[in-house]
Amino acid sequence: MERTLWVVGLAAMVALVFFGMWRGWRGRARRQAAELPDFPAPPVEPGEELRPAATGMYVGTTKATDWQDRIAVGDVGHRANGSAHLYAAGLLLRRTGASDMWIPAESVVDCRLDHKLANKVVPGAGLVVVTWRLGEVLLDTGFRGDDKDAQTEWVEAIRALAPADEVVGAGAPAARPEETTGGSAESRQEEK
16 A cells, blocks of 8 residues: 555656646746747748758757747747758748748848757757847757758858848858857866
């Protein structure tokens, strides 16, 4: 009998933890829905692709000021396999099991290679991260392509979409992993 009570108590505790996580996610989605405008819908005819599509994984979207503040509105917060398609009008992320995501060219602010986004950390600079504007809010959207050799080309092509007055890192090479973490160990030692 005592063992049964322990099992029931543990199961209740696990259920309570999952309920708390679910409630927190819904609360985050509600707060963000109030402060963010609707995400743009993909155009019916986006035009001709500027480069071959890339397959990979949509990692997520966060506020640009916090790589862990995942956007939870709708299904934007769900990781999904998919493909990236680049057009003169913008970037289309086709996601398996989730709605497609459209980033209009006029909303693109910058693009970089990074190693972290939306609570996902990868070795090296393995994520293409697009910084873009949704209304007045800056967002970062990450995609981890299967072809690692093409990532720098993707960064350059997406940067070329951004209006000239918007690009933050124009002319700068794609970020190396140590640049996204505050410098290499050697440079941090030299600063001390």
